[in-house]
Amino acid sequence: MLRLFSLLFLFSTLLFASAKHYDFNLIKKGVDDDNTLLVVGGIQGDEPGGFLSASLLATHYEITKGSVWIVPNLNFYSIIKRSRGPFGDMNRKFAELSCEDPEYDTIQRIKSYIKDEKVKLIVNLHDGSGFYRPTYEDNMHSPSRWGQCSIVDQENIDAQYGNLAEIAHKVNKYVNKHLMKQEHKYHLHNTRTREGDKEMEKSLTYFAINNNKAAFGNEASKSLSTHERVYYHLLALERYMQIMGIEYKRKFTMHPNGVYAAINNDIYISMYDNKIKLPLSKIRNYLRYFPIKKDEEVDFRASNPLLTIVKQGNEYTIQYGNRRLSRLKADYIEHDEHKPTFEFLIDGEVIDVSFGDIVEVKKNFLVKDDQNYRVNVIGYTSSRKKETDVHIAKNQIAQRFSVDQSGDIYRVEYYKKEKFAGMILVKFKS
Known part of the structure; x- marks a missing residue:
């Protein structure tokens, strides 16, 4: 008793x-x-x-x-x-x-x-x-x-x-x-x-x-x-x-x-001083290998006061009121604190992008190489050692790795040595 x-x-x-x-x-x-x-x-x-x-x-x-x-x-x-x-x-x-x-x-x-x-x-x-x-x-x-x-x-x-x-x-x-x-x-x-x-x-x-x-x-x-x-x-x-x-x-x-x-519509959550921004309207219910800062509570800002992040073991639930929108499977990693800008080639046009941006693409995109960072386009596979300076179309990325249920939005992640630096999303227009 x-x-x-x-x-x-x-x-x-x-x-x-x-x-x-x-x-x-x-x-x-x-x-x-x-x-x-x-x-x-x-x-x-x-x-x-x-x-x-x-x-x-x-x-x-x-x-x-x-x-x-x-x-x-x-x-x-x-x-x-x-x-x-x-x-x-x-x-x-x-x-x-x-x-x-x-x-x-x-x-x-x-x-x-x-x-x-x-x-x-x-x-x-x-x-x-x-x-x-x-x-x-x-x-x-x-x-x-x-x-x-x-x-x-x-x-x-x-x-x-x-x-x-x-x-x-x-x-x-x-x-x-x-x-x-x-x-x-x-x-x-x-x-x-x-x-x-x-x-x-x-x-x-x-x-x-x-x-x-x-x-x-x-x-x-x-x-x-x-x-x-x-x-x-x-x-x-x-x-x-x-x-x-x-x-x-x-x-x-x-x-x-x-x-x-x-x-x-138009609900989102941004994390770590806007180095990651997730649109939530049609987000997948589970995102794997998500870069979470090691040994710290998740720092986030939300577009709506009913949005929050709830930690459960090594998973982080994005909650909208009493609706569970998605679960993030943590890939615990140290974060780099710098916020540089980078060059992308979007449908043949050079643009400057920053961490937290969502870039719209019609046909293909290319990430310009930066000697200080390693780039990982999540879901893209190639025999190349680097995923920069190559044109990437939607059909070259495995749809199961998309951020959204429609298979239009994909993660481009930057790493500086062993630290996660930030994320940019590319959104293919349907």
């Missing part, structure tokens, strides 16, 4: 240490003022519509007037684990919480943003089951369901934007003008928390209104595909911004197909 207790304690300690590694982001857009909208996604890791909507607000919107603060990954560890909450439901920790709770620091930090005097309205994004209806229609369309509704804890509070029910009705009216199907209609869900809902008394929005902040929950249905949920969340967020006088520009078409493209 003592051994079992020790193992359980060790497991919980390791779990806690892993969770502490994934702190949430606060992204501020626009110009800070005392009329700030705070948007929260990812309080529960099994609700991707919510955290993907918040991340798109962070990456694909320009705030041209006003102030928006975005937390796209409040419970980041939960998101990565595809769990509602490895340490319990985080949205039930805003009333009383022991300082021994593994998520205590996270809760205290988000509370400080909620209470910030600049913040006047909070929207917490969720994915809920079925379709909320004020009266019972059937099992999936009833008052016990949570999908497709705007949630308030009570009709009014004494605060700016305190007419909660009225604002929620305006949001619903706007969303309902852009429905994909009539079944997706939004309704107001007043939980009347103060009247005795003990569970909702522990929630983020109830904490907010008790600190005189207008707060709303926005629910999209889990019966919808993820990008359809994001579509409805973003419609609601745009209406909240309009109500607050916040102006914006978006980088995609507000349509389910436009939202899908925004989620899945």
Whole structure:
């Protein structure tokens, strides 16, 4: 029994240490003022519509007037684990919480943003089951369901934007003008928390209104595909911004197909001061012999706050929210720190390239020889001792070594003596 207790304690300690590694982001857009909208996604890791909507607000919107603060990954560890909450439901920790709770620091930090005097309205994004209806229609369309509704804890509070029910009705009216199907209609869900809902008394929005902040929950249905949920969340967020006088520009078409493209296209991760850049839209699910710096944590930058790298033994998983995009099988090696430029001959034209570049090729490319570096075109085989000063076409590289699933992108790696120097990608146009 003592051994079992020790193992359980060790497991919980390791779990806690892993969770502490994934702190949430606060992204501020626009110009800070005392009329700030705070948007929260990812309080529960099994609700991707919510955290993907918040991340798109962070990456694909320009705030041209006003102030928006975005937390796209409040419970980041939960998101990565595809769990509602490895340490319990985080949205039930805003009333009383022991300082021994593994998520205590996270809760205290988000509370400080909620209470910030600049913040006047909070929207917490969720994915809920079925379709909320004020009266019972059937099992999936009833008052016990949570999908497709705007949630308030009570009709009014004494605060700016305190007419909660009225604002929620305006949001619903706007969303309902852009429905994909009539079944997706939004309704107001007043939980009347103060009247005795003990569970909702522990929630983020109830904490907010008790600190005189207008707060709303926005629910999209889990019966919808993820990008359809994001579509409805973003419609609601745009209406909240309009109500607050916040102006914006978006980088995609507000349509389910436009939202899908925004989620899945033009995502990338760069490593080691941009000496390696990986486009992730169609990345292979497994890349072998990947040059990882010896004895160090991977240094990376991502195009989206939901992207991260998770180490598991000698493999490194690239995670996008709760989706695993690829695994990198580590080839541990020391890295050279220089960042020179090189000459490539692309379809007969000489161009200068640097580590981290992605070079587009129609027919063939040639890597000019540099006496200081050894070049390895991954997947290219030849009887030559060097892989420089030779024209290489797509059909001369084994497709299984491509970076992407389409077989268009290949790695050109540079080495300085026994150290890895950097990587350039060549992308053949289809």
